[in-house]
Amino acid sequence: xxxxxSYYGMRAILLYYIYDTVANGGLALPKETALAIMSIYGxxxxxxxxxxxxxxDRVLGxxxxxxLGGVFIMVGHIVLATPFGISALFLSILLIVIGTGMLKPNxxxxxxxxxxxxxxxxxxxxxxxxxxxxxxxxxAPFIVGTLGQTYxxxxxxxxxxxxxxxxxxxxxxxxxxxxxxxxxKPTNPIGIEERKKFxxxxxxxxxxxxxxxxxxxxxxxxxxxxxxNSVSWLGILLPVYYFIKMLTSKNVTDEEKPxxxxxxxxxxxxxVFWSLEEQGSxxxxxxxxxxxxxxxxxxxxxxxxxxxxxxxFVVFLTPIFVTLWTKLGRRQPSTVVKFSLxxxxxxxxxxxxxxxxxxxxxxxxxxxxxxxFSFFIMIVGEMCISPVGLSITTKLAPRAFESxxxxxxxxxxxxxxxxxxxxxxxxxxxxxxxxxxxxxxxAVITGIILILSKNPIKKLMGAIH
Numbered sequence: 517x518x519x520x521x522s523y524y525g526m527r528a529i530l531l532y533y534i535y536d537t538v539a540n541g542g543l544a545l546p547k548e549t550a551l552a553i554m555s556i557y558g559x560x561x562x563x564x565x566x567x568x569x570x571x572x573d574r575v576l577g578x579x580x581x582x583x584l585g586g587v588f589i590m591v592g593h594i595v596l597a598t599p600f601g602i603s604a605l606f607l608s609i610l611l612i613v614i615g616t617g618m619l620k621p622n623x624x625x626x627x628x629x630x631x632x633x634x635x636x637x638x639x640x641x642x643x644x645x646x647x648x649x650x651x652x653x654x655x656a657p658f659i660v661g662t663l664g665q666t667y668x669x670x671x672x673x674x675x676x677x678x679x680x681x682x683x684x685x686x687x688x689x690x691x692x693x694x695x696x697x698x699x700x701k702p703t704n705p706i707g708i709e710e711r712k713k714f715x716x717x718x719x720x721x722x723x724x725x726x727x728x729x730x731x732x733x734x735x736x737x738x739x740x741x742x743x744x745n746s747v748s749w750l751g752i753l754l755p756v757y758y759f760i761k762m763l764t765s766k767n768v769t770d771e772e773k774p775x776x777x778x779x780x781x782x783x784x785x786x787x788v789f790w791s792l793e794e795q796g797s798x799x800x801x802x803x804x805x806x807x808x809x810x811x812x813x814x815x816x817x818x819x820x821x822x823x824x825x826x827x828x829f830v831v832f833l834t835p836i837f838v839t840l841w842t843k844l845g846r847r848q849p850s851t852v853v854k855f856s857l858x859x860x861x862x863x864x865x866x867x868x869x870x871x872x873x874x875x876x877x878x879x880x881x882x883x884x885x886x887x888x889f890s891f892f893i894m895i896v897g898e899m900c901i902s903p904v905g906l907s908i909t910t911k912l913a914p915r916a917f918e919s920x921x922x923x924x925x926x927x928x929x930x931x932x933x934x935x936x937x938x939x940x941x942x943x944x945x946x947x948x949x950x951x952x953x954x955x956x957x958x959a960v961i962t963g964i965i966l967i968l969s970k971n972p973i974k975k976l977m978g979a980i981h
Contacts (some may be wrong), residue, residue: 517685
């Protein structure tokens with residue numbers, strides 16, 4: 517809960533801090549650069565989760581990895597709370613990306629190890645865990661956002677750091693009592709030969725990165741734009757590498773390869789969906805600050821508060837959809853149809869935001885209800901995709917890649933945000949209506965294409981639906 521509090525609290529005001537004027541305590545970077553940085557930051561968080569999962573499984577164990585990740589996150593927020601400008605921004609992003617990558621994929625794994633697979637309390641345990649996460653995400657924008665935008669951005673970041681510190685203390689003290697031996701040791705310790713192979717691979721990667729950025733520096737191209745473009749390409753090419761590796765691996769059977777091919781359209785649909793959903797903290801946050809009235813029914817609303825809508829709607833809609841799918845039983849839509857519906861809802865949420873610009877122009881502020889209903893429609897779509905995305909990934913992934921299934925699904929979000937870093941530049945007051953309309957229509961059309969292709973996809977998936 518406290519990690520999500522610190523993360524969502526920081527994210528609620530980070531965009532505004534990056535592009536706000538120096539007089540207001542911001543960094544005064546161009547808005548399009550601020551939007552791209554937010555997307556790249558999110559993409560790196562999901563990519564780093566792959567490394568964090570590996571460190572836990574092979575080297576440190578989940579318990580130490582989670583604690584160390586929390587320390588990195590806390591230090592990252594402390595750095596962001598210092599008045600050292602752009603240098604502090606990028607150092608803090610690096611620290612928080614490393615920390616979140618170590619913490620995020622391993623906490624849920626430890627919750628799973630608290631119960632046996634047949635324990636009837638297992639689902640209830642995950643429900644409590646899920647509620648805790650969303651409570652932290654829900655409260656953070658109100659507290660951190662209010663302090664950051666009312667008093668000083670650095671005060672807000674300091675509160676986020678304190679939240680993570682409190683979480684670390686609680687985790688350390690309560691962990692000894694509640695977790696016993698869970699996560700103390702790596703589940704699949706790396707051997708001597710594997711360690712040598714890993715070190716060689718790591719050196720090759722480091723040499724490549726140093727050569728890439730060193731060459732850019734020598735040629736005078738080492739800019740924020742170069743960094744953004746490099747991470748964007750990485751976010752897009754990494755999934756391509758994973759799928760090529762799976763389809764060409766000798767350890768993947770002839771029966772499993774068609775399933776991988778059947779999974780690819782769903783993965784691409786996931787990229788499109790997360791591309792739209794993750795714009796809630798960038799494009800929609802900008803819309804909240806610059807195009808939305810700060811009062812509703814006589815109550816003042818800070819722009820950062822809109823970031824609480826996502827977890828509020830998730831908490832509200834999750835039990836409704838769980839009940840719906842349970843009641844429908846075998847009559848519930850297939851995974852392909854659910855993904856299609858999710859994309860259509862995501863597209864409609866963006867197309868709704870096209871209307872204020874068309875009806876009133878882009879030089880006036882509009883009712884907060886436009887964003888309220890846009891977020892609501894988006895989360896309805898998320899209910900159709902997010903809960904089943906990891907599930908279908910675990911079902912369709914080859915046995916040889918079972919331990920990497922979480923990483924594969926997270927890469928859809930990473931790729932979606934990598935794309936956002938590139939398309940965010942097209943959002944301006946003059947192009948607002950066209951931007952929301954085109955991006956929304958792309959999602960709707962993708963959903964329609966997916967549902968029209970459901971029969972060949974289901975054929976590739978075999979008995980898994």
